Amino acid sequence: MKRFSFTLLCVLAIVTLGSCSKGGAQGAGSAGGVSGNLTVWMDNDEWAGAVIAAFNQKYPDVKVSYQLVGNVDTRGKVSLDGPAGIGPDVFLMPHDHIGLAVADGLCEPFDDSAQARYAAAMLDASIKTCTANGKLYAVPISTENIAFFYNKDLLGGSPVPRSFEEIVAFAQKWNNPVQNKWALRWQVDDAYHNYFFLTAFGMKIFGPNMDDYHHPGFDSPEAAKGIDFFRSLRAIYNVNVSDADWNGTVAAFQNGEVPFTISGPWAIADARKNGVNFGVTKLPTISGAQPRCFSGNIIAAVSSYAKNFDAAFAFADFLASPEGQTIQFEQTGKLTTLKDLSLVGGISDDPYLMGVAEQSPYADPMPIIPEVNQMWDALKNLYTFTWDNTLTTAQAQAKAMDTYDTALQLAGKTR
16 A cells, blocks of 8 residues: 655644544634644545645644545445554545445534535535435535547538437448448446436436435336437447447547547546547437436545544545645546536636536436445446347346346345
């Protein structure tokens, strides 16, 4: 494990470890009285170095130790390292991990005043991803969703498609199966990327509030309509699932070989580096409906095993502040969760992120109930077996439900 210590101390006295009361620094955001040692887990060295240095300008009496830990690994590690006394005070994780994290007692809730401040300043959908039983258990610091990427040079004077019907019409002229030339390439079996086909026809995953694990919705009539439309696109992208991997889809777009792809902000950097003349906008409509995609947030949580709650809540608050969000954007290019994009310098000047943001109002946060962990393989089966024409739509729906039920049983639950 890499360990780094970024410290900017402005006092001569040796600072002892603070064992502060829970949540003391949450309300006013004042630097007064916040001191001691703090351990944070983050996933990017440069970002961590910059944000810790800026944090120490505001809180010079806090000595911050940083460990590089991937976001998807933190929940499991905190559950082991926290009770052992070697865990972090603050850690990051994808928002869909919070259901299990709260159930396992790993996250210390924010107080009511902090919750109200964040609710006023941040995207409603992002705040919901951190809320359980009416309490805020983390603060969302970045958000992302998929969008529609298009190569301006390969449009050949045609307008940017605003509907899938227009994509099909373009593909009928562009495609050349003998040359493996396809107008639209995307990862057709990925559950996260293809969720929007279901929502275009009104499917509600886990019910209207996305919290009813008894009714995942894979077998609904709305899902069937979405899958039927999804599999109809095989006519314009006639490859098997095994050939629609990252290299054959998004990477091909990043190399300037493909007119259209469906991806997220993580695909922007390499396309820019390769000099592709491209744009990003919201997903095309399907039968006149604007589809809703999944959105994901990275959230900052204060560990229930933290040794310095005052400093921990102050650090989480700084990550979520306009200053912290600006540093995050400068170092990582990630999209802020703040409602007012103008508070983060540079974002409004980035046409690619602004294109991703066009889809953001049409994004459903991934469910935060623990049973979301049993959702992914079931959805993947729904797409895989229909795209490869291994099963009918109805058979694939039954397969998805069976996969979900089996996964639930392995987790000690039943529908």
